[in-house]
Amino acid sequence: MIIEWNINKKRGNFRPVLTYTITLENFEKELGLPQVVMESSIPEPPDSWSASCLPGKCERSGENCSNYRIYTPDHKKGVVEGKFILPWRDNSDYPEIQESFTMLRDNFETVLKQAYHSQPVDMSGRLELSEETRKYIASGLVSQRFLEAVGL
Structure with missing residues (x-):
């Protein structure tokens, strides 16, 4: 599995x-793996539908953020793409992204190893008919054919 983000x-x-792509490798798709779904620690700001956050509003006023859910791709499709609006921060530091994707990868690897062990x-x-049944039927068949051969 390859996880790329920007x-x-x-x-x-x-x-x-935050935009991201998670791609399963061919050997992973061939194992028929279930999706791994988890609550991330990637913060979802209040009013995440809005592209901006003015000073004193939402997360900039101290409102709490909820968290996004992340998941691996379905094994049939093999790719999932996502886009999250992150909360505004002075330092633009988001360590939760690396932490969450690492946890998703670790959970996925557990599922991958379990599937791989299924040989x-x-x-x-x-x-075929048992020998006992063949013997039982054989005497009757031989008698019938013998009678048919002599015209009876």
Whole structure:
């Protein structure tokens, strides 16, 4: 699994935007892995629909942020892309992003290892009549054919 992200913020009162892509590698897709979904520590600001935050408003006035949920891609599609509006911060430091994606990767690796231990199977089988049943039926069949051969 490859996780790539970027944070972009315009000058001024604009909130930073986190964009990310999570891509499964081919061997991971072939294992039919379930999605890993978790509550991240990536903060979602109040009014996250708004691209800006004015001084004294929302997170800049001390309002608490909730957290975004993050997840790995479905094994059929193999890719997930996301975009989060982050809270405005003076220092533009967001260590929660690295921490959350690392935790997602660790949780995914646990699921990956469990799936990998499930070995492939290719089994076939075949059954025929038992010897006992063959003997039982054989005497009757031989008698019937013998009678048919002599015209009876």
